[in-house]
Amino acid sequence: xxxxxxxxITFSNVDGPxxxxxxxxxxxNFDCIACHNPQTIPLARSDHFRTRVADLLPRIRRxxxxxxxxxxxxxxxxxxxxxxxxxxxxxxxxRNLTRLTCFIDSNGxxxxxxxxxxxxxxxxxxxxxxCLDPEIHLRMTGQSNEPVLRSIELLHSLGLLxxxxxxxxxxxNDDPGLLRRTGDWLATVDPAMRxxxxxxxxxxxxxxxxxxxxxxHEQLVVAATALQVADFDICLV
Amino acid sequence: MHEFQExxxxxxxxxxxxxxxxxxxxAALATEALPxxxxxxxxxxxxxxxxxxxxxxxxxxxxxxxxLPDYEKAIRNGLAYLEMPAPTNLADALNFLQVMYANVPSVxxxxxxxxxxxxxxxxxxxxxxxxxxxxxxxxxxxxAIDRTLPDAFVHLDIGPADSRIARAVFRVERSLRxxxxxxxxxxxxxxxPDSLVEDGVRTVFETGKPHFVNHPMMVGDHGExxxxxxxxxxxxxxxxxxxxxxxxxxxxxxxxxxxxxxxLTTTLAHYVELTAELAEARIRSLVEDQHFFDTHWLAQEGLxxxxxxxxxxxxxxLAECVNLLMHHDAQPGEPDHRYGHDDxxxxxxxxxxxxxxxxxxxxxxxxxxxxxxxxYLHSQSGIDLDHDVTAGTRIPVGDEPDLLHxxxxxAPHHQYFASGISDIFHMDxxxxxxxxxIVDIIRGSFHEGMRDFTFNLDNNxxxxxxxxxxxxxxxxxxxxxxxxxxxSDHLAAGSENSFHLTQRAVKRIGRGE
Numbered sequence: 001x002x003x004x005x006x007x008x009i010t011f012s013n014v015d016g017p018x019x020x021x022x023x024x025x026x027x028x029n030f031d032c033i034a035c036h037n038p039q040t041i042p043l044a045r046s047d048h049f050r051t052r053v054a055d056l057l058p059r060i061r062r063x064x065x066x067x068x069x070x071x072x073x074x075x076x077x078x079x080x081x082x083x084x085x086x087x088x089x090x091x092x093x094x095r096n097l098t099r100l101t102c103f104i105d106s107n108g109x110x111x112x113x114x115x116x117x118x119x120x121x122x123x124x125x126x127x128x129x130x131c132l133d134p135e136i137h138l139r140m141t142g143q144s145n146e147p148v149l150r151s152i153e154l155l156h157s158l159g160l161l162x163x164x165x166x167x168x169x170x171x172x173n174d175d176p177g178l179l180r181r182t183g184d185w186l187a188t189v190d191p192a193m194r195x196x197x198x199x200x201x202x203x204x205x206x207x208x209x210x211x212x213x214x215x216x217h218e219q220l221v222v223a224a225t226a227l228q229v230a231d232f233d234i235c236l237v
Numbered sequence: 238m239h240e241f242q243e244x245x246x247x248x249x250x251x252x253x254x255x256x257x258x259x260x261x262x263x264a265a266l267a268t269e270a271l272p273x274x275x276x277x278x279x280x281x282x283x284x285x286x287x288x289x290x291x292x293x294x295x296x297x298x299x300x301x302x303x304x305l306p307d308y309e310k311a312i313r314n315g316l317a318y319l320e321m322p323a324p325t326n327l328a329d330a331l332n333f334l335q336v337m338y339a340n341v342p343s344v345x346x347x348x349x350x351x352x353x354x355x356x357x358x359x360x361x362x363x364x365x366x367x368x369x370x371x372x373x374x375x376x377x378x379x380x381a382i383d384r385t386l387p388d389a390f391v392h393l394d395i396g397p398a399d400s401r402i403a404r405a406v407f408r409v410e411r412s413l414r415x416x417x418x419x420x421x422x423x424x425x426x427x428x429x430p431d432s433l434v435e436d437g438v439r440t441v442f443e444t445g446k447p448h449f450v451n452h453p454m455m456v457g458d459h460g461e462x463x464x465x466x467x468x469x470x471x472x473x474x475x476x477x478x479x480x481x482x483x484x485x486x487x488x489x490x491x492x493x494x495x496x497x498x499x500x501l502t503t504t505l506a507h508y509v510e511l512t513a514e515l516a517e518a519r520i521r522s523l524v525e526d527q528h529f530f531d532t533h534w535l536a537q538e539g540l541x542x543x544x545x546x547x548x549x550x551x552x553x554x555l556a557e558c559v560n561l562l563m564h565h566d567a568q569p570g571e572p573d574h575r576y577g578h579d580d581x582x583x584x585x586x587x588x589x590x591x592x593x594x595x596x597x598x599x600x601x602x603x604x605x606x607x608x609x610x611x612x613y614l615h616s617q618s619g620i621d622l623d624h625d626v627t628a629g630t631r632i633p634v635g636d637e638p639d640l641l642h643x644x645x646x647x648a649p650h651h652q653y654f655a656s657g658i659s660d661i662f663h664m665d666x667x668x669x670x671x672x673x674x675i676v677d678i679i680r681g682s683f684h685e686g687m688r689d690f691t692f693n694l695d696n697n698x699x700x701x702x703x704x705x706x707x708x709x710x711x712x713x714x715x716x717x718x719x720x721x722x723x724x725s726d727h728l729a730a731g732s733e734n735s736f737h738l739t740q741r742a743v744k745r746i747g748r749g750e
Contacts, residue, residue, distance in 0.1 A: 011640055011641055011674075013667055013668045013670075013675075014671070019673075019674035020674075062641070065680070065685060066641065066677055068673060235670060
């Protein structure tokens with residue numbers, strides 16, 4: 001089984017709990033205006049990106065004593081579900097790796113069958129919710145948010161929702177009323193949800209005309225306050 | 238005599254040194270009026286050219302460099318010399334310790350070891366004392382330590398077991414943010430819970446402390462009764478180190494003619510012997526001429542025992558030594574084999590350290606029963622006079638590979654350094670939101686054979702210079718006024734100018750978001 005990989009990072013402290021080895025898969029079904037790794041969006045199927053699970057395992061083993069787990073990110077991780085399944089299965093079957101948790105960082109667009117296929121070998125997921133408002137979501141990503149909302153509900157019911165992430169762009173998706181509604185909806189899923197509020201940064205993103213605005217820290221605090229309708233564990237980044 | 242008078246006059250007239258700092262520096266100056274211990278011409282020349290160094294311990298050492306009194310024993314039995322009966326409650330115990338600290342010598346003139354505080358105080362922290370009371374009591378104690386022992390080499394230990402005292406120490410540290418005392422957390426993967434290590438990591442975010450040591454590895458070298466003191470020197474409790482002598486491997490390599498292999502058996506062996514000669518002369522001066530152990534009350538009351546002492550044999554400049562010799566060996570046109578970036582260079586670096594270890598462990602030294610009759614190998618971060626030389630087994634500042642590579646390059650060296658090695662690593666500030674990530678890295682490092690683990694968080698007010706801490710605001714004050722309350726701050730200002738330590742490359746352990 002081969003996957004199409006954009007990159008790997010041996011140590012990351014921003015991709016789930018603890019220190020993690022991160023695999024970035026190539027190719028995404030969203031086309032987010034704020035994407036900070038736009039080079040990972042095209043579904044490139046060239047040999048340049050092709051990597052076998054067996055090639056990845058020695059690199060994970062070398063880092064393993066220093067890790068809580070591995071995270072597969074993207075691109076969009078769930079576009080290569082069989083690769084994910086084989087990688088996670090192999091990690092759990094390896095005597096030296098079996099204690100590592102396997103997480104998926106996803107845009108949430110995958111369907112129920114994909115999540116149910118991955119659930120037995122997955123320990124947690126981090127789902128981006130670009131926007132609760134369907135029209136703004138469509139403008140931001142080129143896709144409907146309906147599957148994302150269904151994924152968040154499903155993953156919570158499966159006990160696999162570690163964190164929901166909101167990427168805020170000034171003047172695009174940070175309206176306090178919208179955030180309050182977002183909080184209300186998230187609370188119906190899990191009133192104690194772990195929510196990460198991430199301020200958009202231009203670094204790495206494609207240019208826009210006019211440029212997308214980076215929220216300052218005070219704006220994130222205002223956003224978090226609007227969002228905090230329940231007992232969320234909110235983290236600002 | 239004229240120069241001596243000039244230096245004394247400069248000290249007494251200084252507008253930036255405190256009264257106490259003047260007094261201590263005048264005492265150090267006075268021993269220079271005495272002849273230094275006799276050395277062979279080759280040893281004296283190596284010392285003068287600074288291939289080897291004596292850490293400016295003075296011409297006539299009249300205290301052992303690092304002393305680790307057995308505070309548990311003292312508190313159990315009381316002190317005859319100081320007329321202190323054994324304390325029976327927490328307030329008396331803390332008062333007892335403060336009195337004792339004022340009477341414990343070391344090369345810095347302040348005690349470098351304050352005890353394994355959780356064990357020393359355990360009998361007095363009873364269930365009827367609330368956490369709030371404990372914190373308030375320790376806060377007063379902490380403030381007294383920082384104000385009366387103003388020196389960041391003053392050090393205490395906690396762990397490896399979890400305890401109310403260990404937790405209180407971290408809470409007090411985070412609330413006071415002082416540079417004194419320095420702290421070590423002993424970590425045993427089987428005993429120390431992740432939550433205590435994480436508490437330590439969160440405290441580093443606030444104060445740059447504690448330092449973490451691999452407890453099982455230390456116990457393997459020293460037995461259970463050891464502690465990390467001063468700038469991360471691990472020694473026997475009830476013992477210590479007579480002296481610390483250091484060999485500059487870069488300077489040794491610069492004086493070598495011939496291949497890298499030959500260096501190990503010729504030039505290196507030559508300078509190791511000269512370094513040992515220097516140690517021997519200083520030990521004999523302390524023990525046989527100044528009769529330190531015959532006369533000091535700590536020895537008379539059995540709180541230190543000469544048989545638990547040894548000497549520390551330090552090395553530094555390993556990276557530069559390896560790179561110089563690899564460059565010398567390379568064929569014309571062949572790219573350099575650089576330490577930290579090349580398997581050949583990394584393997585050679587391990588051979589250098591192993592060879593030093595072999596030579597030191599077969600060169601008997603007098604009064605070194607603590608080390609089985611030999612010196613302990615040691616490597617600390619640079620002092621304020623080291624220029625263009627890298628400390629410990631670190632890869633040079635600015636030339637570091639990714640963190641995993643850096644850690645796994647350094648780790649295999651650590652087994653040789655029984656008295657400690659301070660490789661200091663920088664972490665990206667994103668770790669502040671994920672302390673478990675650092676707990677993972679500490680556990681991994683110990684699993685891979687690291688003995689000591691120290692990290693700084695970028696954007697921390699506290700800067701770790703060698704094994705001690707200063708506040709950036711205090712450094713700025715020295716730059717502005719020349720004065721500082723902590724003696725160690727003056728050293729730090731020198732180190733910052735030599736090393737640009739505050740600019741050490743930060744290795745990101747994660748993409749920015």
